[in-house]
Amino acid sequence: MIRALITFWNLHRISILLVMVGLVFYGVFGYELNRSDSIRLVTLFAALFFLSYKLIQFEKWNLRFMVGSGLIFRAVLLFALPNLSQDFYRFIWDGNLILEGLNPYLLTPDEWMTRGGPAFPAASELYQGMGSLSGAHYSNYPPVNQYFFALCAYLGGQTILGSVISMRVLIVLADLGIVYFGRRILKKINRAPHLIFWYFLNPLVIIELTGNLHFEGVMLFFFVLAMFLIVSGKWFLAVIPYAFSIGIKLIPLLFLPLLLPLLGWKKVSGFYMGVALVLGVMLYPLYFPEFSDHYSQTLRLWFSNFEFNASIYNLTELVAVSQGAKPWEFIKQYGAIIPVITAATTLIVCTHPIVRLSKYWFGAALLVICVYYFLATTVHPWYIIFPLLLSTFTNFRFMYLWSATIVLSYMAYGVEGVEERPWVLVVEYTAVFGFLIYEIIRNKRNLSAIAKNQVRTPAD
Template identity: 55%
Template sequence: MNKRAISYWKLHRFPILMVLTTILFYSVFGYHLPRTDFIKLITLYFALFFLCYKLIQFEKWNFKFLVVSGTLFRLVLLFSEPNLSQDFYRFVWDGQLIINGINPYLHLPKDLLLDIHRKIPNAMELYHGMGDLSASNFSNYPPLNQIIFAISTLLTGTSTMGSIIVMRIIVILADLGVLYFGRKLLQKLNKPTYLIFWYFLNPLVILELTGNLHFEGVMLFFFIWSLYLVHQNKWILAGVLYALSISIKLVPLIFLPLFIKYYGFKKSVLFYAVVGGVSILLALPFYAPEFITNYSQTIGLWFSNFEFNAGIYNLVKYIGVQWDAKPWELIKTYGKITPIIIISWVALITFIRNNKKVNTLIISMLWILSFYYFLSATVHPWYIIFLVLLSLFTEFRFPLIWSITIFLSYWAYSNPEYKESTILLIIEYIAVYGFMIYEIIRLQNKNLLFHKN
């Protein structure tokens, strides 16, 4: 080694060793971890979080070092099959349907299986891989997401692993985009730019997006780029990108009312027109008379049929059971009430808070989405990645605590009945609620929850 390399090694040897250890742990996670082995899973995850914390602590101003490290961590997982989610089978299925001229919003997989073998040779593999629940429902992935599925299958034919690799590369590129525009927005808001590495090096982000192939990162790429342009007062392009974000995942829809105060009534209407127009254009290739009915029906199921890793809902269910309420009736009733509560909360945040600056706008978004997930009956680990990113532009850090504890929910995979652990859920939510309350009290003098002036 030359003198420069020796000097660099002496200066950064501990972070380099931590990077190598982290790469080893991600390799074990991606290629040698049965999802039923909860002890191994949670031990690796906590170890990865500790290493993430130390890397940011030691090298937070060494931008290139942390970018290269985070990219390497993702590339380690490039050829692994997602082991904590089977959603990728549905992604490939939908992509195969599209390139074969079949609208994924109009047909249930279980109804197509017998007739599709000639067009899709790996149809049986995909059907059994996605599971009965997915096979019995229409696709719930928005149009731009479907286009990504189609591109991945078009480029790789009937190779499931080939499609996974293409989609994974897109997800990695999106994370790099989040890093780029997130850092630029932090600079504009006069916040430490190293904060973006709590997203880019976060094990939850790496494992759920690159590893398990969820598309929150692609949504967040368009979303954070849009917010950056909002800050730059380039509202037309910001509206286009905001629509692209919605067309990957619908979540950003919940924030649209906030722009009424930010832009004022007239300009906000124009902004909404851009967002709506682009969204409609993206949906047009998939439109059919049944499209809206089928899609609404599928989305509605998430409010009234499914439950996983819930916070407040589990408390409500516990109380309801004591009063002899039927669980299957309770979740349907709860699913009808929560949208009304959430809409009321969005209206409250929209009109009480002074959302005329981007930093205030982001805090409002954080509280809206936090409240939504606190009430939700289904909170998969990858959902809160949005909260993690939003929190980096605020003074609040409770989503980072949640990004650590939410992996406790994967206990459900360790038993054949997918039964959740009440004790682990209590630990998870006590940590999150406890730290959130602490932060609210600590920051109350800054009036960050209801800033009226």
């Protein structure tokens, strides 16, 4: 036993030291960092990205070491309250409402509190923690997500820390599922299975999902499971996990049209009907006559009221304002055309014959979601984790760079509020667009290369 440990140390001592340093950095990040301490935040992120890069470089073929390292990094954060986002307070609030037999879509937290507040424990603390913006609006989290909130609140004894730990365990299990099915997809499309670790060990993923409790990871697990079943020829089994992915976060709706060339009319019609049926069943217990109005009110805000870390939007707004446009009017007009452009892009991509092959489908999905986020008025760091995962199934690496540079957006958070710095946006997006253009030129292809998901054609 001792000899085996000595041998293991001799073979992996550099990687073990990297993991030990990473543990310290993640501990500092989770328990000591204040979001307004921009320099420390960015420095820690940069150091963790370097450590992750070196770990993948040294141990990419060592499945147990890589999975173990990722789990250890996540375990360090188990008892930490999220320090970069306060959304988790609303998650727990909505979950507790369901446990009390109340509908989370019925009233805003402000309205609940004016009526004396719900009877569950820590209601006042959760209300204060979520902030005035969340408190003033109806819940925008889809029904399946609400059920997971309720499950975690129940497992956590309806306490804040207990609910946080339950959510964290659920998200970690989802990440493990992504590794398992992601590797199987990579093998099926003839790509190196270790590429999934560019997702699993990415500090943005660990901190935003496990650390800050965003449910993108749970959504991505169901999405990856569904896509594995589809590329395995078992599309009928993929209906439930795909519906669950939409029921957690709506973003997988973007890719429903892309399934048409992959499955064909007959299969995709059954798939669409199955997904709609599952979503209907999931929504039914929470439905009431005003549901659509309440839910759409909050949903519209993300397109026409909020702006954060945007790229193309900020450029177009700058031009529009210089021509006399009012910012608050322009964002509403701009927000209305984002779905149109995204839908048009999706339909155009669907016509490309190469999308019929599962090997190249993920590149098409990457193109569609990147168009959406490049146009979006709000791009929080955890939003790009979906395209980051999709990029692991392609030959394009600009998403890895974006996952590092988007951390700079946290520099907008100061002690006195949120104020974006134009030079930060310039640095972030110049790097991202510059590297994307470089990859396209290097591949000697136009933008369709992203949909083709290849560096060289078979003829090469």
